[in-house]
Amino acid sequence: MADNKINFTKAALDALPLPEAGNRATYHDIKTNGLQLRVTSSGAKTFSLFRRVKNGSPERVTLGRYPDMTIEQARTEATRLNGLLVQGINPNTDARALKTETTLQELFDYFLQHRRTKRGAFLSEKTKRSYRYDFGLYLSKWSKRKLSQFKDTDFGKLHTEIGKEHPTTANRVIAMASSLFSFANEKKLFKGANPAHGIQKFPENPRDRFLQADELPAFFSALAEEENDTLRDYFLISLLTGARRSNVQEMQWSQINFDRAEWRIPTTKNGEPQTVTLTAEALEILRSRKTHNAGPWVFPGTGATGHIVEPKKAWKRVLERAGIDNLRIHDLRRTLGSWQAKTGASLAIVGKSLNHKSPSTTAIYARLDLDPVRESVDRATGAMLAAGGVKPAGDVLRIDAKSKKKSG
Template identity: 85%
Template sequence: MATHFSFTKPQLDALPFPAPGERVIYHDTHKNAAGLQLRVTSTGKTFFIQRRVDGKPERVTIGKFPDYSIENARKEAARLTALIAQGINPNTDARALKTETTLQELFDNFLQHRRNKRGAFLSEKTKRSYRYDFGLYLSKWSKRKLSQLKDTDFSNLHTEIGKEHPTTANRVIAMASSLFSYANEERLFKGANPASGIKKYPENPRARFLQSDELPAFFSALAEESNETLRDYFLISLLTGARRSNVQEMQWSQISFDRAEWRIPTTKNGEPQTVALTAEALEILRNRKTDNTDVWVFPGTGATGHIVEPKKAWKRVLERAGIDDLRIHDLRRTLGSWQAKTGASLAIVGKSLNHKSPSTTAIYARLDIDPVRESVDRATGAMLAAAGVKPIGGVVELKAKLKKQQR
């Protein structure tokens, strides 16, 4: 059979396989062939081109037939021929691609070695969040080499997620951009960041907190919660306004009953925080301390040793209270809102919640904990009074009051 002809699929399908160890080369004579050839062995049929690069013969493999159609093979042969004409060796790029970092390898490296501007490694909470988002949205590309990911991949992903979850879409793209920035810093990747420059969706700041008319039902629902650890966790979250991760990771060694303080060694903004504990918060903690010999104030059964995700209990509380659209984080905002309601300045609110912004940092630095404590006392007192579990100006044994409500 002739070895030079214009390739067609029926002809290539009909080509016989030679004996093991032998091969036959066929040449495409089509006007758009661009030097396309087919190598047939006992194991298969493969498209390729043969060219001289830097004076040396170089064979560049295109792909298997019939997985690669004749038309696509001709187009690829033309593209490769054009690269060679520019002095570029396609095989060199292909060999480099084999050793290039994959997205999964980059992600693992990032979690292990990435440091923030202050030189600290990523927190475990941040790592958990990154792993969740990566697994849900980026793991489908985990085996791709970094140079194979394009800006259109990320812009399309942003659009897809943003149809229902714009804030999540922004967060995922921000993480992807951070990954590629890190890759550039560590010389794992050369080229433009494919996840940068994507226009973010507008995000409306959340302003949800417990209103006066919701507090009685909320406290009544808490009183009916059978899991005392989670009930106390929700109460301490409300009475301290601390971030949920900090409350989950609260340790007895951080509590001073004498000073009525909780010292958090590291918070989200990278700085420690001293939280003023009200009489009601101290009462809850003292009751827990009596029965609790664990390191953690709110122990759990998972690998961390403390509670991690109390979604089921939170859902039960909200259903009993008949309250919609309230998140655990909204308890933090609730304290701040009630502080503002009871006359606290924004600086006091910011200090108690450990907010950090350039415009108010200098003010926070001059505040001690006493005015913060007074503000938290007034705010929690007003909330408990609105809930019907505390007379105005009085101090209540909160756990006992809740038990009475439950009965």
């Protein structure tokens, strides 16, 4: 048996000779107590754990087939089972052995419930929704797989597959998977190398797309032709406030103060509230919606949330009518900031308007009130609307199909 004690490495296992027909050879890992590799004459190589339980009887637990199960995974699982044997739990007969091995779904559910940010806060509901969406779309196919059964090649292939069309999404999904396994290590739910760590990210080019002056007439015309007034107004408010997409979707009437022309967002992406100044055009849109909307949401929807969620079809219709390519809903936020800069606003004012936060500008933001922000937003939106042919400079106009026909 001494000759069959070896250090399990890929090179060593790949080079093992096959036994004679009808025979089977057993090799013992010198690094992990009880870990064996059984080799048949047909070339099948299977990891197992061989130990004697408390009453002295021998027990063998089959772990997995090499190379589908890696050496590292076999050692991790053997170490886990050795721990169970010490507790008097027989992995072959005791259901507790199976229950102690965490699945990816169990880890994900526990992660959403107990994960904290660097500041010590639990994950926001918005972040949880984003994680659930990505998990359901890309990782749920592995929901029942035990953590010790994952290989780095699993996530490497997944990253490549997603990245063929969506490189940014691919990077985000792998980052989430890596966070899951790091959390599992931290909580002692998993022992071993993080299989989603160290995957080279796809390059992400920062977007600088926004509506140019020559695109605005067609854009406003396409919006005026949109029959769904809820989605049309959603796009307009997104443009005129520069607020993040999710915040506009979740806008509630209780957050709007018509007298002060302000919208108070309780929580934003950076974890802090934001007061958004509302231009005369934005107020006119909201007042019109208020007269026909008795519910809590400014932009109600038919789904479980009660508000609109992903108006991709309507956005596609608008862009096709306008003949505009490569413009995302989030680019409306960048459009306001860009037009503020075009009309003379300082970077501090733009940052305050859009609720950007960085260490170098936080102190400046804190000293700003809404008056210069309001002036800048008014000036920028006025310039956009004038460039789009929607209104003469200085006028206030309701932007909808009716007013468009009058002005056209």
